Amino acid sequence: MTLPTGRDFRPPWPLTSGHIQTMLSSSGVRRGLLPRRAYKVLEGAEPIMVDGGDGVRLTGAYTAQTAQATPRGLAVLFHGWEGSVDSTYVLQTGSRLLAEGWDICRLNFRDHGDSHALNEALFHSCRIDEVVHAVGDIAHRWPSRPLALAGFSLGGNFALRVALQAPQKGIPLSYALAVCPIIDPGEGLFSLEESAPWFYQAYFMNKWRRSLRAKQAAFPHREYFELQELKQNLRGLTEALVLRHTDFGSLQAYLDGYSVAGHALTAMQIPATILTARDDPVIPVDAFEKLELPSNVELDIAAYGGHCGFIRGWDMTSFCDDYIAARFNAIAEARSPIT
Template sequence: MNLLHGKDFRPPWPLSSGHIQTMLSSSGVRRVLLPRAAKSVLRGAEAVVVDGGGGVRLTGAYTAQQTRPQSRGLAVLFHGWEGSVDSTYVLQTGSRLLADGWDIFRLNFRDHGDSHGLNEALFHSCRLDEVVHALGDIAARWSARPMALAGFSLGGNFALRAAMQTSRVGIPLSYVLAVCPIIDPGEGLFSLEESAPWFYQAYFMRKWRHSLLAKQKAFPQHQYFEMSELKQHLRGLTESLVLRHTDFNTLQQYLDGYSVAGDAMRAMQIPATILTARDDPVIPVSGFEKLELPANVELDIAPYGGHCGFIRGWGMTSYTDDYIATRFNAVADAAVPAG
């Protein structure tokens, strides 16, 4: 199967609008209209808890493929900020890979999904060590190979950072693919506040406040924020998080802590692909254009797609399903011994 490329995605009007792509990507409308096949990863899924190290527990869901005599490999999927293992894009990608013969592991980050009561400390975007540790636990418990990882938005950022650590700690990850990953968190935060339409910040803030209130309910003995802090906008609440719940002294230090901008990905030891859209209204394309990447990292900037949308038509399926599947399958085919 030939690999797909971002330039080949040409959606019909009005899906050629990055804003419409972005708004539809996580909408209830899309969830309703998706075909049943896009949710097949839910059937037979096993809810599991994995080890994040140091007493940290993370939740996830494992689905074994049933279409081939032997699995193509293990596909691990990371959702975006305030998403979960049940986010539409995760289910759709997982279902496509499952149909192609991959075993699927969908991981929840700390405080995502229904996992607020598992760990007392709050989630933040620099908690990379527990995600890498969880990948090690997943690799040890589910042995299908090759092991490939895909992440979306903040999950794409985590996937890229984790992939740069796996070789060092002996995790047998073969390939990573990031869809619209956060590159420069400072630039992304400024974009949401200053140049993106107001409803994007409102959407993320509503979901984040809901998550923080769920965390407070799970641990009533611990005061995570003052109510006045919860009423702040994105920058103010993020700064309160940094000063209250991290070891960083400033907001900028925290944002730099999970940046993959500039030459940060020169440390990548495995093949990787970054797919983004030039019309993404959430993460500016300029951060991608400034990247200094090694030869094993492919940067693919599509003209259309919005933020994690890439919706092909009114059936609400996404081009990213085929895009990810062709690349994962190529990795699996390359791993099969000749003869």
């Protein structure tokens, strides 16, 4: 089987612009233009509550496939920072995998997808233990095999870290795929502040401030932040919340806590793929080129695609759907008994 690669993605102009790809990826324009099949995963979806351990509860949605007599396996999907199970890229990928015969579980991270009132402590990117525990709960409750995981942006970072821990935690994860994952958080934060156009930081900050206000409203007896802190830039607000709500002694210690840069992935035991784009304006490509990876981890750097875009044309469908489905199906076929 010949699998698609990043080299195969050759969008027409002006979709050769990483900025246009990035801006369209989560835009309302794209949601309106996508074909109805991109939302198929919403039909018959069951809202779920997942155990994150130590009393933590995470929300999500489960959709059972009906394309074939038995499922190919279970696909777990992670959204990006301030996204949710209903983000366009999650719905589109989930719908494609559903059509291919995969059962789909879309997981919300803490404080995402209107789940702010479930857990009193704030979300931060080092809360990997609860996500690992949640994936273990999902694997137990919906035992379709193989179990494959895909994440986007921050969700891609979480997917790689879950895959690192899965064998030791007894989670039967067969494969993980990360699209434009955050590799070096310190470098990514600096990029948004210094290199990327101003509107990217404005976009993320507006969403984050809205989320923090929702958290404060859900737990009015807690003081999560001071109003003056909300007016700070990305670095300033991150540092304030790290020092106020985590055990990390500094912003850099926190950023290092969820980094997968350098040799961090050399211990990966399961097959994994990292797909990114050289023109991604949010996550610098340099961090990917410096990765030290074992032979079972595939690094695929496409020339185009922006940040989690990979939009093929004006129907707004994504090359990622073909890319992820092909690799997930290959894992399923490799596990199928010879008849």
